[in-house]
Amino acid sequence: MSEKNQLRDVFDAIADPTRRRLIRLLSEAKEIPLHELAIQFQMGRTAVSKHLTILKEAGLVLDRKVGRETLFRLNAAPLREIQDWVAFYSKFWNANLTRLNQLLEEEEE
Amino acid sequence: MSEKNQLRDVFDAIADPTRRRLIRLLSEAKEIPLHELAIQFQMGRTAVSKHLTILKEAGLVLDRKVGRETLFRLNAAPLREIQDWVAFYSKFWNANLTRLNQLLEEEEE
DNA sequence: TTGACACGACACCGATAGGTGTCATATAAT
DNA sequence: ATTATATGACACCTATCGGTGTCGTGTCAA
Numbered sequence A, B: 001m002s003e004k005n006q007l008r009d010v011f012d013a014i015a016d017p018t019r020r021r022l023i024r025l026l027s028e029a030k031e032i033p034l035h036e037l038a039i040q041f042q043m044g045r046t047a048v049s050k051h052l053t054i055l056k057e058a059g060l061v062l063d064r065k066v067g068r069e070t071l072f073r074l075n076a077a078p079l080r081e082i083q084d085w086v087a088f089y090s091k092f093w094n095a096n097l098t099r100l101n102q103l104l105e106e107e108e109e
Numbered sequence C: 001t002t003g004a005c006a007c008g009a010c011a012c013c014g015a016t017a018g019g020t021g022t023c024a025t026a027t028a029a030t
Numbered sequence D: 001a002t003t004a005t006a007t008g009a010c011a012c013c014t015a016t017c018g019g020t021g022t023c024g025t026g027t028c029a030a
Helices: A017-027 A034-038 A045-057 A079-094 A099-108 B017-027 B034-038 B045-057 B079-094 B099-108
Strands: A061-066 A069-074 B061-066 B069-074
Touching (some): A017 A034, A034 A069, B017 B045, B017 B061
Antiparallel strands (some): B061 B069
16 A cells, blocks of 8 residues: 555645645644634635645644644645656656747746 | 746646546657547546646647647646645655654555 | 538536635633 | 633535537548
């Protein structure tokens, strides 16, 4: 068995910008309680909590209860699946650039 | 401007398994017409066409019309955004493994 | 020229995503 | 003891997603 209890596709979990921002926030501290995460967003606490649940289902986040708070921490390991997947295609933009892209590349630089 | 006309979030485009399989198929040949792609899936041609439209909106696919066929080709360049994003977090599974993950790692190997 | 084929453009549909507000409960602070 | 805080669990709503079938048109083959 190469991966753990993956209730949720990791690709799906990182598809949402809010969830990517949560991942970023959690990477900047060891543990952060829900209410502290929630104030970083315009949306309500309930919505943020749902996003964290999805991240949990993908194994990207761990939580533990301390007093009345729930502390969340990042678990980046499942992201390796993403890295492995995308690494396969890196050869296509190293060598195999399409003509259109070559032109766009030149413009950008 | 670092990226082109991105109508669609690349993270969103690769979130769907069907679309990832399309990307894979397109990586194995230069150009493939829609009908040939469609027969690889259980779903109908219309659905596959929609997925290709989404990939096109994300810049991951280019198409050109030849006779009555529409030929699709992979353009992997936008995947660099994914690689850059995930690379940032690689340090977290190289050094900063959680205790739970250490245990799971040991089991797996 | 007739028929098969490939496709785009629709209209349509059920399920899910992403948000809301409310309520009950456990914990902390006064 | 009372009040404020933090959260989970719901019910609910709307927009979007991922699929379907159909129709019209352009292209190729017989």
